[in-house]
Amino acid sequence: MHDIRAIRLDPAGFDAAMSRRGLGAQSEAILALDASRRANLGLLQEKQAKRNELSREIGRAKREGNVTEALEAQAVTLRIEMDLLQSQADEVDAQIKGVLEALPNILAADVPEGREESANVVLKTWGEPPAFDFAPRQHFELGEALGLMDFASAAKLAGSRFTVLRGPLARLERALGQFMIDLHTTEHGYEEMVVPSLVNDATAYGTSQLPKFAEDLFRTTDGRWLIPTAEVPLTNMAAGEITPVARLPWRMTALTDCFRSEAGSAGRDTRGMLRQHQFRKVEMVSITHPDASADEHERMTRCAETVLERLGLPYRRMLLCSGDTGFGAAKTFDLEVWLPGQGAWREISSCSNMRDFQARRMNARFRAADGKTLGFVHTLNGSGLAVGRALIAVMETCQQADGSIIVPEALGPYMGGIVRIG
Known part of the structure; x- marks a missing residue:
C-alpha cells in the first residue's frame, strides 16, 4: 500500500516509479480523488462547527425559557447534511483505497530495467x-x-x-x-x-x-x-x-x-x-x-x-x-x-x-x-x-x-x- 502523503509531495516521482512497472501516470487521478475527499472533510468540519454553535444556542434558549423549535430544526438539517458529506467522504476513501491497493510496490533504485x-x-x-x-x-x-x-x-x-x-x-x-x-x-x-x-x-x-x-x-x-x-x-x-x-x-x-x-x-x-x-x-x-x-x-x-x-x-x-x-x-x-x-x-x-x-x-x-x-x-x-x-x-x-x-x-x-x- 502506498502513502498518499508521499504522492502529494512528489506526484511526478510516483508516476516515474509506476512507469518502471509498465504502468501509465497514476497521480493525477489519485490526487483528484484526494482533493475531493479533503474538500468534503473541510465542509464537514465547517458544518460540525455550526452544529456545535447551534447546540450552545439551543442550550442557552432553553435555560432562558425561549422556544427552540426553529433552532432544533436547523440542527436536524445540519445533521442530515453532515451524514451525506460523511457518506461521500467514505465513498471517496474506498475509491482511493481501491486504486492504491491495486498498484505495485515502488522498485528499489538498483533494480535493472527490463520487461521479462x-x-x-x-x-x-x-x-x-x-x-x-x-x-x-x-x-x-x-x-x-x-x-x-x-x-x-x-x-x-x-x-x-x-x-x-x-x-x-x-x-x-x-x-x-x-x-x-x-x-x-x-x-x-x-x-x-x-x-x-x-x-x-x-x-x-x-x-x-x-x-x-x-x-x-x-x-x-x-x-x-x-x-x-x-x-x-x-x-x-x-x-x-x-x-x-x-x-x-x-x-x-x-x-x-x-x-x-x-x-x-x-x-x-x-x-x-x-x-x-x-x-x-x-x-x-x-x-x-x-x-x-x-x-x-x-x-x-x-x-x-x-x-x-x-x-x-x-x-x-x-x-x-x-x-x-x-x-x-x-x-x-x-x-x-x-x-x-x-x-x-x-x-x-x-x-x-x-x-x-x-x-x-x-x-x-x-x-x-x-x-x-x-x-x-x-x-x-x-x-x-x-x-x-x-x-x-x-x-x-x-x-x-x-x-x-x-x-x-x-x-x-x-x-x-x-x-x-x-
Missing part, C-alpha cells in the same frame, strides 16, 4: 553443473523407474498436479524439510513457528494476496483461504502490532504445506512435480527496522544459499528486473538451481524485500528507542527452500547411471543410514 526474465542479471554462480557419461534423466523418469513416484495414484486421488511419494523417496523429501528447518533455527537465528494453513481475509490482504491474486488461491466453503506460502501467516504476526525497536529484527521460519491454484499456468510443467497444487516449503520471514532491511535481504539470501551449498547443488543468484519483480516486492533475488535432466536453471528460492508496502496494509509498526516515535517496519520473505524442487534437484544432480540416487551427506542424519536410493 531475460533482463534478469546473474550476480553470482556457485558450483559446476555435473558432467555425466550417460544421458541424465528427469526426476519423474527416475522416480517412476524406481517405483517411488506415483502420478497415476495422485491423479486418481486428487486430479492433476499432485504427486504420491513412496518409501525412501518420501523419506528423502521429509529429510530435506527437516534439514532446512534445523539449519535455519540452529545456525541462522530464525524462530521456528507452527502456523495455521487456513487464514482469514484480513491476513491474506495484509501480504497482498487479496484482492489482486484471489484466483491464485484456494478458498474454503467457510470463507477462509489456504496459504500459498507461510509468508502469509508469519508476516501477519506483526499485523496491528507496535513492536519495540529492541526486538528487531524479528526472524521466523516455518515448514508448511502450501497450496496454489496455478491459475494461468495451463500447459506449463505438466510432467513431474515442478508445479504442484500442494507442496512443502520452508519459509523465512524477517520484520526489521527500515534502516536494516537492505542488509537483512542479503543475509536472508545467504541463508537460502547455504542450504544449496550444504546439499552440493550448483546454483546462481539472479537480481530480478523491473518487469519480473513481484507485485509487492521492492527488490528480489531469485536462486536458480541447475537441473541436469532438464539441462536448465530453475527457480528454487525467491527472497524479497517488501520495505513498508505490506506493513502499511497490516498497520505493522515499531516504537523507536525514545519510547514515542512510531514508524512502519519493513518486511522480508524468502524460500529456504521449496522442498519439492530441492527433491527434484537432488534426484537429478545425484543420479547414477543405473538410475539410483546418492543421498547428499548433509541428509545422512535424517535418512536412518540410507546412502543410496534404488
Whole structure:
C-alpha cells in the first residue's frame, strides 16, 4: 500500500516509479480523488462547527425559557447534511483505497530495467553443473523407474498436479524439510513457528494476496483461504502490532504445506512435480527496522544459499528486473538451481524485500528507542527452500547411471543410514 502523503509531495516521482512497472501516470487521478475527499472533510468540519454553535444556542434558549423549535430544526438539517458529506467522504476513501491497493510496490533504485526474465542479471554462480557419461534423466523418469513416484495414484486421488511419494523417496523429501528447518533455527537465528494453513481475509490482504491474486488461491466453503506460502501467516504476526525497536529484527521460519491454484499456468510443467497444487516449503520471514532491511535481504539470501551449498547443488543468484519483480516486492533475488535432466536453471528460492508496502496494509509498526516515535517496519520473505524442487534437484544432480540416487551427506542424519536410493 502506498502513502498518499508521499504522492502529494512528489506526484511526478510516483508516476516515474509506476512507469518502471509498465504502468501509465497514476497521480493525477489519485490526487483528484484526494482533493475531493479533503474538500468534503473541510465542509464537514465547517458544518460540525455550526452544529456545535447551534447546540450552545439551543442550550442557552432553553435555560432562558425561549422556544427552540426553529433552532432544533436547523440542527436536524445540519445533521442530515453532515451524514451525506460523511457518506461521500467514505465513498471517496474506498475509491482511493481501491486504486492504491491495486498498484505495485515502488522498485528499489538498483533494480535493472527490463520487461521479462531475460533482463534478469546473474550476480553470482556457485558450483559446476555435473558432467555425466550417460544421458541424465528427469526426476519423474527416475522416480517412476524406481517405483517411488506415483502420478497415476495422485491423479486418481486428487486430479492433476499432485504427486504420491513412496518409501525412501518420501523419506528423502521429509529429510530435506527437516534439514532446512534445523539449519535455519540452529545456525541462522530464525524462530521456528507452527502456523495455521487456513487464514482469514484480513491476513491474506495484509501480504497482498487479496484482492489482486484471489484466483491464485484456494478458498474454503467457510470463507477462509489456504496459504500459498507461510509468508502469509508469519508476516501477519506483526499485523496491528507496535513492536519495540529492541526486538528487531524479528526472524521466523516455518515448514508448511502450501497450496496454489496455478491459475494461468495451463500447459506449463505438466510432467513431474515442478508445479504442484500442494507442496512443502520452508519459509523465512524477517520484520526489521527500515534502516536494516537492505542488509537483512542479503543475509536472508545467504541463508537460502547455504542450504544449496550444504546439499552440493550448483546454483546462481539472479537480481530480478523491473518487469519480473513481484507485485509487492521492492527488490528480489531469485536462486536458480541447475537441473541436469532438464539441462536448465530453475527457480528454487525467491527472497524479497517488501520495505513498508505490506506493513502499511497490516498497520505493522515499531516504537523507536525514545519510547514515542512510531514508524512502519519493513518486511522480508524468502524460500529456504521449496522442498519439492530441492527433491527434484537432488534426484537429478545425484543420479547414477543405473538410475539410483546418492543421498547428499548433509541428509545422512535424517535418512536412518540410507546412502543410496534404488
